Every structure is written in structure tokens, then in C-alpha cells.
Amino acid sequence: MTWTCINSEERLAEYLEGQLEAAERAQMEAHLSECAACRALAAQVRWLSGRLPHLEPEVVPSGLVFRILEATSGSVRRKPEISWKTVLTGMLSPRFALGLGSVAATLFILFQALGINPKKITAEDFNPVNLYRAADQQAHLTYARGVRFVNDLRVVYEIRSRLQEASVTPTPAPEQQPPKNPASPQSEQKLKNDLLHRGPAMTASALLAGTGLGGAL
Amino acid sequence: MRRHTRRVYNLAYRFTSNRQEAEDLSQEVFLRLYKTLASYRAIHGEFTTWLTSVTRNLLIDHYRRTRRDRLTDSIDQEGSPAEHKAAPGRRPDEVASASELSAQVQQALGKISPELREAVILRDLQGLDYREIQQVLSVPEGTVKSRINRGRIELARLLTQMGVQPE
Numbered sequence: 001m002t003w004t005c006i007n008s009e010e011r012l013a014e015y016l017e018g019q020l021e022a023a024e025r026a027q028m029e030a031h032l033s034e035c036a037a038c039r040a041l042a043a044q045v046r047w048l049s050g051r052l053p054h055l056e057p058e059v060v061p062s063g064l065v066f067r068i069l070e071a072t073s074g075s076v077r078r079k080p081e082i083s084w085k086t087v088l089t090g091m092l093s094p095r096f097a098l099g100l101g102s103v104a105a106t107l108f109i110l111f112q113a114l115g116i117n118p119k120k121i122t123a124e125d126f127n128p129v130n131l132y133r134a135a136d137q138q139a140h141l142t143y144a145r146g147v148r149f150v151n152d153l154r155v156v157y158e159i160r161s162r163l164q165e166a167s168v169t170p171t172p173a174p175e176q177q178p179p180k181n182p183a184s185p186q187s188e189q190k191l192k193n194d195l196l197h198r199g200p201a202m203t204a205s206a207l208l209a210g211t212g213l214g215g216a217l
Numbered sequence: 218m219r220r221h222t223r224r225v226y227n228l229a230y231r232f233t234s235n236r237q238e239a240e241d242l243s244q245e246v247f248l249r250l251y252k253t254l255a256s257y258r259a260i261h262g263e264f265t266t267w268l269t270s271v272t273r274n275l276l277i278d279h280y281r282r283t284r285r286d287r288l289t290d291s292i293d294q295e296g297s298p299a300e301h302k303a304a305p306g307r308r309p310d311e312v313a314s315a316s317e318l319s320a321q322v323q324q325a326l327g328k329i330s331p332e333l334r335e336a337v338i339l340r341d342l343q344g345l346d347y348r349e350i351q352q353v354l355s356v357p358e359g360t361v362k363s364r365i366n367r368g369r370i371e372l373a374r375l376l377t378q379m380g381v382q383p384e
Contacts, residue, residue: 047383
């Protein structure tokens with residue numbers, strides 16, 4: 001096979017990269033030694049292939065990276081599209097209902113705490129002096145109610161425990177009983193039932209007077 | 218990020234020979250990348266190869282889009298003196314600087330066909346191996362080798378015409 005200039009061009013890259021087989025390489029070199037044009041071309045391509053990878057890269061324009069980041073990372077402020085459909089859809093979502101409920105509950109608690117009647121709200125209700133006064137009054141009231149409730153509970157449980165002790169302990173002999181205790185087993189049972197039914201509303205003094213435990217307390 | 222930007226910008230600039238177009242295309246590449254990042258899988262190869270593929274596809278789209286404009290421009294410029302006339306006898310050691318050679322290579326790249334241009338850019342300027350170029354261009358390995366070979370030869374001839382010769 002005759003090695004032509006076309007063959008040289010077609011196999012030039014392989015020749016320069018040392019990928020030609022020995023026989024083809026010999027034919028190529030024989031042709032290059034005879035053909036000045038192909039020899040010059042091979043020299044130029046060899047030189048170019050060596051220079052191209054070392055060309056200085058183009059300098060990236062300043063600000064390009066920043067603009068790309070701005071365009072892709074979401075920091076670009078896009079005008080949100082608002083339509084009635086999106087608004088209504090948002091309002092029907094469970095998250096919105098939950099939020100609305102939370103706001104309503106918070107307002108209710110605040111109005112209760114500040115003593116504001118939601119049906120008759122006036123500008124005077126939001127006067128800082130009135131707000132402070134109402135909050136202070138409500139705080140004291142709440143504290144007083146709490147203290148009273150705890151006291152009532154304490155008395156009632158104390159009495160109940162005494163009654164339980166009385167029902168478990170054997171009745172002492174009549175001569176050993178204190179002379180001031182007029183309670184009989186029937187009246188004791190009656191008072192016990194009365195206490196259980198009336199609860200903490202019964203005053204401690206009435207209970208103690210009935211059971212004769214006033215001296216003990 | 219900066220490394221990828223440099224790669225994309227250089228590829229775009231070498232292909233278009235226009236800094237403004239390269240800048241716009243680089244932004245477009247990253248926007249497209251951002252939108253399609255979820256579709257990237259390891260089977261697409263290395264990220265760099267995928268990035269190059271996206272860039273290359275955009276460049277080809279851009280080339281097709283602007284073909285008519287370029288034809289009009291070339292007709293307008295017909296008859297006007299060429300910017301870089303051949304300078305017979307000029308040797309590489311006379312080349313003032315590497316940037317001058319870079320500009321001459323750029324000018325020559327703009328004159329060869331886009332298929333050969335992209336192959337040479339990917340191989341010799343971007344440093345991709347044959348397998349990666351095969352993935353980027355979606356053509357057989359033989360075609361890749363052939364295009365690189367022909368691209369280098371055309372580039373070498375053009376540079377010779379421009380007076381750039383080896384030592």
C-alpha cells in the first residue's frame with residue numbers, strides 16, 4: 001500500500017502520540033522524509049499540541065461568580081405572585097386554622113387577664129395605666145383564689161383523714177370519752193356523708209363544730 | 218464554584234470568541250445546572266464531565282441561534298482587510314507574549330467548524346481525555362479522535378497562514 005499525504009493527515013495524531021504500529025510508523029516516517037509539506041504540517045501540529053494546554057486561561061470577569069451565585073442560590077428577590085386563589089388556598093390549610101386558633105386563644109387569655117370585655121372594647125381599655133391596674137388586680141385575685149382553694153383542700157383532707165382514723169379506731173369506753181364530745185356514731189356518719197356531699201364549700205368551722213375535733217385542730 | 222466558573226467561562230469564550238457572550242452563556246449554564254441538578258446521577262459520569270456536557274449543549278444551541286447573524290456579519294465584512302494578515306517569516310520566538318499566541322489561537326479557532334473546534338477545545342484546552350469527550354459529545358471514540366486530529370491540522374494550517382510557525 002502506498003502511503004499518501006492523505007494517510008499522513010489521517011494518522012497524524014496517532015503518530016504524534018506514538019500509537020501507530022511499527023509498520024505504519026515506518027511508512028509514515030518514510031513519507032515525511034520525502035514530503036516537505038507533510039513534514040512541515042507535522043512539525044506545526046506537534047508544536048501546537050504542546051503549546052495549547054499551556055495557554056493562559058481567560059480571566060473570569062470580576063463579579064461573574066457573584067452574579068451566578070445570586071441568580072442560582074435564591075438570593076434574587078422575585079416578586080411573589082399573589083392571587084385570590086393562592087390566598088384562599090392558604091387560608092383553608094390546617095396550618096392557617098391552627099395559627100388562627102392559637103391567636104384567638106391568646107387574645108382570649110389576654111382579655112381575661114386584663115379584664116377587658118371583648119364585646120365592649122374601648123380605647124380606654126388600652127391605656128397603660130388601666131392595663132397595669134387591671135393586670136395587677138387580676139393577678140391578686142387569682143393569687144387569692146388559689147390560696148383559698150389550697151386552704152380549703154387542706155382542711156377537707158385533714159378532716160377526712162381524721163374521720164377515717166375515727167372509724168378504724170375502736171370506740172373508747174364512755175367514761176374515757178371527753179365530756180365535751182357529744183357526737184354519737186349516727187351523728188358522725190351523718191356528718192361524714194354531709195362532708196362528702198358538700199365538699200370544700202363547707203367551712204372548716206362548721207365541720208369542726210359538728211365533729212367535736214376543734215380542739216384537735 | 219470559582220474553578221467550575223473558570224472552566225465554563227473559558228470553554229464558552231474559546232468557542233464563541235466573545236467575552237460578553239461567554240459571560241452570558243456561563244450564567245445561563247449555571248442557571249440550567251441549578252434547575253436540573255436534581256436530575257444529576259452518578260451514571261452521568263463525573264460532575265465535571267456533566268458540567269461540560271451542559272455547557273457544550275448550550276454552546277451548540279447558541280451557535281445555531283446566532284448562525285444567521287454571523288452569516289450577515291461575514292457578508293458585511295467581505296472585502297474589508299483581514300485583521301491579522303499573514304506575516305511571512307514570523308517565528309514563535311518572535312511572538313511578543315503568550316497572550317498574543319492565545320489571541321491568535323482564538324482567532325484561528327473561530328474559523329474552523331464548530332464540531333472540530335469543540336473537540337480541540339475539550340482535548341487541548343480543557344484537558345479532557347477521549348472517554349470524557351466521548352461522553353460530552355455523545356459520539357464514538359473513533360469520531361472523537363478523528364475530529365481532534367482534523368481540528369489540530371486545520372488550526373495548524375491557519376496559524377501557519379497567520380505567520381505563526383514552530384521553531
